[in-house]
Amino acid sequence: EQASDTLQSDQPGEQVQATSLIEAFMDDKRASSYAIAIHVKQPVAGKKKIFTGLGNVGHMFITLTKFNKDRSFVSRTFGFYPEKGLMIPVNPIFPESPSVLKNDHFRTWDEMIGRFVSQKDFSRILEFIDKNSNTLYHLNRFNCSDFALAIAELAHIRIAETSGKWPLGKGNNPGTTGQSILAGKFSNVETGSQSGLFACTNKYLLK
Secondary structure, eight states, rough: OOOGSOOOOOSSOOEEEEHHHHHOOOOOEEEEEEEEEEEEEEETOOOOSOOBBBBBOOEEEEEEEEEETTTEEEEEEEEEOSSSSSSSSOOOOEEEEEEEEEOOOOTOOEEEEEEEEEEHHHHHHHHHHHHTTSSSTTTTTTTHHHHHHHHHHHEEEEESSEEEETTTTEEOHHHHHHHHTTOOOOTTTTBBEEEEETEEEEEBOOO
């Protein structure tokens, strides 16, 4: 079996259903801990560019992991996307579309921030996914970054300065969010500091 780092890609995998994501964690095994990670793929790594070229706006996605007492674990990595194959793809003039979740297990990323969470918070995150997986995708109001940042908030991860402007619109985006993580503009809401958080780029641990 190939290692996952040999299969990394800038393209998402297959569409996944929220029910299958959630049911994966209902494995009838006693959990030892739960963890969440927010991944950011900037349009240009290490730069505050919101977009480059045609349609390169970056992406934000999530990994949820349940560690079991028997040393097994369940992990799912996924992101929120506009539905493909529409007559008019999502753009600043037509910013809304039906949404889908897709498997992002092999997607590359530039920055990541994560932490261990309680069973209660993990359950709240699964409930959010269940309720919002079919919410309409909106470029300005509920895009991949909004979806990921809402889950981060449920995990008590706060990232400052995540919004920016683009032609005919503005909102949360991977370019701005990635730069804020690089600059250390994040905190654990429970502690009021960065204690309990793990943050890194795909090259090194952030201090």
